[in-house]
Amino acid sequence: MIISPPFLPADGLTSENPVSSDPMMDFVDQYELGHHGVYPIAFDRRWHCGAHLAPSFQNEPVRAIADGEVVAYRVSQWPIGDGKKNSDGSDSLNSNTGFVLLRHTTDTGEDRTITFYSLYMQLRDLDGIREALGPLSSNPPETGTSTILPKWLSCSTDGVQVPKNLKVYRKDMLGYAGVRHAHRHLHFEIFMTEGDFTAWFEQSGHAVQLGNKNPTTPVSKDYWGHSYFVIPGGQTFVSTPPLATGAAAAYFPSLQSGTLDTGSKLYVEAYFHKGQRYTRSWVEKDGTLTPLTPAPVRDAYADYEYKMYERATALYPQCPSDGYELLRFGRILNDHPTLPAAAQKTWVAVTFETGEQGYIDISQPVIQKLSDADFPFFMGWQKIEEGNTPFSEHGICDCDELRKIVAVVEDDETPAERMCPAHEQEARLASYIANHAEVRERFRGFVCHAPSEWDASGNEARYKRLKDPDGFFGKRKEFDPNGYDNFIKFLEEFQFLEKTPLGGGKKFWFFHPLAFIRHFRRCGWFAKNDLKKIYDEKNYISVGKAGAEYKERYRHSINLILRKYSLNTKIRSSHFFGQCAIESFYMMIVRESSMAIAKAVKTNHASIATETEGYLKSPPAAPSDIAYFLTKV
Template sequence: MLISPPFLPAPTAGESDEAYLNRAMLCGEPGDGFFPISFDLNWHGGTHLKAPLLAGKVLPVRAIADGKLAYFRQPTPVDTADDAPLNYGGWTDNGCIVLRHETEIGEGESSKVVFYSIYMHLSKISLVNPKVDMRVYRKDIIGESGKIYGVPNKIHFEIIADDAQIPHLFGRTERELMYQTKAGRTDSCWGDMHFYLPPEVIGYSQPAANWTDQNSAGDCLARPPEDLFVRMHYEKGQCVLSTYTLEGKCIGEHKESEGFEYDLFEIAGSRYPACPSAGYEMLRFGRVLGPDSLTPANAAHWRQVALPTGVAWFNLNASTVTCFSDADFPHWLGWKLIDDDTDEDSHCQSPYLRALLKLDEDPLFPPSRSIVEISKSPDFKHAPAKPEEDHVYSKSFRIKKHNQEIIQKEESRKQLEKCVFKFPSEWGRENFDTRYGWLLSDSELGPAMPKIDYNQLKEHQKAMAFWEDAGLKDIKAKHWHFPPKEFIHVFRKCGWLSGEELTQLLPTSALRIKDSNLVSEGVTLSAVAQQNIGDLKRPLNKALQKFLVANSTLRMAAFFGNATQETQWLGKMHENNSSAKYFPWDGRGLLQLTWPGNYVKYWKFRGRKVPSPLVSALTAAHKSADNTGSNSHLADSQLTPKGLTAEMIRWRDDVEKKPVDATNSAGAYWAWTQAAKLADKSPVMERVVKESGGKQFVYYSCEVFGQVAATVNFGSPVHDVTKINKVNGIIARNQAYTNALVVLTEQMNFPDASGKISELPDPFKARRQ
């Protein structure tokens, strides 16, 4: 799933994703569009967002993910009459769009997900000829923000899903993870890894002498004083292990050696020599998810963990340690499912939430007493009709102030920001009295609302309601509401690409040399490419997760900028060039392996045995073929007497024919060449204009990507950057990279002919189905 915020301010180099989202999603404060409740304890299913400015202009509203238009309503023309329903408390725009998103966050049926995004209070709908079920793509401009109670440039933004989607999206239906008895899901595993450390696990002064051994000979330094949790985070070469309590308090942090992530291929080989591929998964996921096996099966995973008493070595693969990922939404990081408000009204009666915020702690209003009982109590007195701030002796005022103070506390907001709640939609028209009738009775917040005010509110709400009109399929009026910013933040770590998203990574045209001139040719989505996308999707996504490519959109763009070009737009998994000097060890797979040394390196990574005499023979044959330009030295008939077996020839062919090998060989090559180190650098796009054959051609180049391309094509980056131009198909690779940046990232800076910066390259045509 690829997902973005509904506003896209210009990116800042080196900015964290959290910081970017904080700029992009200026969320409502308590009392002003806060999720999930207001001061009067009314459920609020989304959050109010203030549209950011760019160069003094208000940013448009965009689709957060690919989807279909499920419902739209053009905004009502502004009517400033006092009795206009939408002028209640100041003009409120009621333009609305609802998108239905159906995508994937992992493998198999259990990871296919459906959710809806709601964009309310639009002053304009920007979609051309909108129709229900029309395709809408991530980052498409869908509208303009409007007014909420007279305040301009705001929208109400909401993300919702039905009961059936919760186990798919969240991985569970229980409020919290059963972390002591079972590990997390494996069908969807992405982002950071998390480990439960029970008190009986021992921390040592050093790891085992043999990294795979379960017990260390070192001194026992510590045991966890309570249930603790370790988060393992990889980013830009670094690996950080942070230690948390069950309440989510971070009590320690340990950083692995500099460049640990970039060196992961070598580290896996040294710690798990019998099968480095399985060891790599242990270091990445904390468990083995692929087809390769650990040797021994219970091999240890030694890591240094910070405790309040100091750092100690723990085996994170011990029998009582359980492992999770961000896809499990760990509750010690705040993620909880809350469904304990059993009535159908809009008034929050969730015992869990009320206890969380200590809303019932006022001794005059113990939770055992009903609202009606409280209102009839002889000590319940309403202050005279004065401005509310003067009601200092009014219980209603005091309780409301209590609620405000609690909800406004940073600690309370932190506890709420990752909770997912089930309650009725506020956008229904027909059940208004069911949801809001409680306002006509004395409540914990004061006396009943006058009937005339209630009727005005009812008309105002009816003017904004749409639920019955929308007729949304596969979701009921009472459904799950996700914290919008946190939902987007966590799923931006997912990186699992659907078939449609993979298809978009193919550019619509590409430049190549023909008869010494540049020509532009259309890139068609061939039947073979479609078949390959279907066959490769699952193992490719797993490989992107395993080799930490999916952790970064810049890494993915650099990966696909090479892979789509190398495979002739996903049309060929085998170069099959019998005249090449390295044939039959010619290019196979997604990042096409060439020369026998790369095949052997991949085989050994997978735990396959290759005799030393054969390696020597292959090395000598490689040298001879390179010197003479003849592939006769590499012929299978020349090598079979020296140890090349039919099984090895099948292994070589598997890189073409088996999707798991086609994708894992590409990931392994990416890892051992440390291409990520180059891809992590901030790209600067340069507009290139070339005259050829009396025509002018425009494309974009990037030195950072050029070095990744050199690493893929040559095996290492180049010292002389002018040699990047010698990379095979470098112009087409640049075009594929440019297209991938547009598909995968938020916004890049592309200079146009006048030097003005644009979010899209010139020219550009997106691939649409």
């Protein structure tokens, strides 16, 4: 999967933070507003399954986060009003109804196809774009680009449009952030249908342990991102491993020793960045998870990743390749391991108490080995659905913890504030959550099973409780008698889902959109369409070949290589594919040619044939085929 955020500011390309492995997401995370629009709960305990993003540069383009197809869209000529009046008594046109809904299908691993949707709401109206940026192109392209709006987004539509086979590619411009209630922002969602969610998270042989409080090392070899280790209580940490003798001692700088309390459990995150190994730790005791490392801790052995093959060769002489995987992943992922179990001891440094690190052998069966592919619960991932009580069937939040958050804000309101419009109540709730980092971070891991707020088919059933005497509008009936009706009327101006192939009356699985993107950016698996775009097809046509023949022949193996050697970062993979183009003529040859490469490929010359078909075949090649090598210089 290749995915990027909906904004790509230049300032996100670099970072002064040495431990930041994704500076772009660090920067875009700052766009999430703290004063309104909270995922996943609204001011009146309704679901709000999107995030509100406001770029620092208000004319920063909104972009497609991944390749996909357009499910539906709406382009508005001008904004609408929310009932407020200007000083001259005219309606204040302060809200945008434009949107784009995309469907994305890609791969996260071998036979691991995922389908998800991204929704971009409150896109700016055409008049607003012209006012801010000048005239639109008089001849826009039919399909999108990273620099200009396509034709289908350059003219207003008569309501919701549902196109067929309309493609969009990652980074394509979709518009600009608009306004709602005069607040400029993009309402951004990522969700999956129930069927797509089950197909990926519960796939046979690859079931994801989302929210499992007692995860185990998966049978699946579906590994990506960071590594995680679950260490049970009673385990001992040593200052120097027993194998750290002779030349091996240099790989294990002296640390501390100690024993994990029997009533505790240690969770460790490990990852590599710019050649260094970093870890973070949390200890669980009596059901409470406490961080031991406020910031990632760099391994005491410098340049751990850069010297990992050297380390594997020294520590695992029977099979350095298997040893290399143990050092990187904590387990052997290849299908044919040769290293015997007794030789698989993997001593790594982890923080087991605040300020204290020691070595532990993570190859022990009692220590569970996970990755980001497992969505570990101690990293905040949690399923939220009716079965585990947070929200009622009417789409109203009944989770005690979340209700308390709303109550705290309501109790702090003055009588005058209680008379304010609903969206201002939401702003106070958002502000409260923004100022409580622990609440905000927990919400980012919620994966919520909920109806869409953009589905008008169930409005009355979903929102009628708001009219009850103790409901949001019921409590305000005296001074806002038309509040509920106005709320529904305004909401319907934005709703559209029942007019799309997704239909109405359904629930979906929602993710905090920025958390989803950050998480899957660690995947790095190249799907068929990803590899298709790396090398231009003209390179193959010029020699009478088809690119897919070669790309699909090697794609699986290339993905395994990129994962094993951590070449799937944007910089490393760029170098890899650039060098591969030169050395293998865009993957068309895997050995030296006896003539000009293009001619050899075009004529299927024996010098570039497979081992069983070329010079190494039996019986041997004809003398005329190898005459080149017999020519004296």
